[in-house]
Amino acid sequence: MTDLLQLLLAGVSVGAVYALVAMGFTVIFAVSEIINLTQGEFAALAGLIAISATAAGLPMPLALLIAIVTVVATALLIRLVIAPVKRMTTLLSIILTLGLSTALKAAMLLVWGPEGRGLDPLPGPNYVAWGVSVPSQYLWIIGVTAVVSVAVAWFYERTLTGKALRACAEQPTAARLVGISVGGATLLSFGIAGFLGAVAGVLASPVYFSAWDSGLALGLKGFVAATLGGLTSIRGAIAGGLVLGVLESLVAGYIDSGFRDAVAFVVLIVVLVARPDGIFRPHSVARV
Known part of the structure; x- marks a missing residue:
């Protein structure tokens, strides 16, 4: 029982990360039907920038802020680069963002080299509950993901700007007629x-x-998680990320860790064959 709880905790932790990446896919596709394959690179770039900033002596909060602001600016720049394409299709967006993803990888390789590295853990004590080790970083991941997820869902469902984004997704022509810039x-x-x-x-x-x-790998798994929600549901993306993370953890713990990365692709095939609209996207809900 202890082993199962430990695996579930690890699965929820990594699943929360997948959920954040999946929401990134969803918020773009729901508005413009663009599949942004640079989404995984955003995560890698933020981690590397934060590591370099802390190594330079900057305090952790400032390093994290610099990393987040830089990545947001990079995301906006990517949009501006592909904006001149007049007839953007889903296939064309995949090709364009795949090229930009490759360019970002090359830039990160030139700047930071091939070695992987880790950011210092965020402050906080580790716990042991019912024989299960609970690292503080897991609590940070789960807690921050929960707050961000609620904030994003609230933004799209309760604010005027969020509703405008939903209008662009559901009725782009009508949105233009009422003065909303797609x-x-x-x-x-x-x-x-x-x-x-x-x-x-x-x-x-x-x-x-x-x-x-x-x-x-992070981008591919985030994409799989997003497809579980039909690529249009914020809640579906969150659920998909958590389910995928837990499945990976259980497979690695009870079968073989070598099959861990295969789980996402098996899930993707099953979803595309059984329910292409997404498992966690009810047919009656509107696109968000």
């Missing part, structure tokens, strides 16, 4: 996605390390 909404969605990716990166770095290529 281009501005897409730019804002990229900024939010950059923020979510950066938070995922700085939270995960002390446990899972950051490297020039670490965003590849």
Whole structure:
């Protein structure tokens, strides 16, 4: 029983990171139907920037702020780079963002080298409950993800700006007629996605390390988690990330750790065959 609880805790922790990345995919796709394959690189870049900032002697809060702001600016720049494309299709967005993802990887490799590294853990004591070791970093990951998830859901469902973004997603022509800028909404969605990716990166770095290529696996798993919510549901993306993280942890613990990374792709195949609209997206809900 203790082993099961330990695996579940680890799964929820990594699943929370996947959920943040998945929400980044969702907030962009829901507005513009762009699949942004640089989402995983946002997390890797944030972790590496925060590590360099703390190594330079900056206090942890300032280092994290610099990392998040830099990644948000990078996300906005990516949107501006692809904005001139007039007829953006989902396939074309995949090709364009894949190229930009490769460019970001190359830049990170040149700046930070090939070695992976980890950010210093965020402050806090470790606990032991019912024989289960509870590292403070797990609590930070789960707690911050919960706060950010609630804030993002509230923003899209309760604020005027969030409702405008939903309007662009559901009725772009009508949104333009009432004066809502679809281009501005897409730019804002990229900024939010950059923020979510950066938070995922700085939270995960002390446990899972950051490297020039670490965003590849994280981005793919975040995408799988987002597909569980149909790529349009914030709540579905959160649920998908948690389920994927727990499944990975259980497979690694009870079967073989070598199969851990295969779980996401098996889940993706099952979802695409059985329910392409997403498992955690009820048919009756509106796109968010």
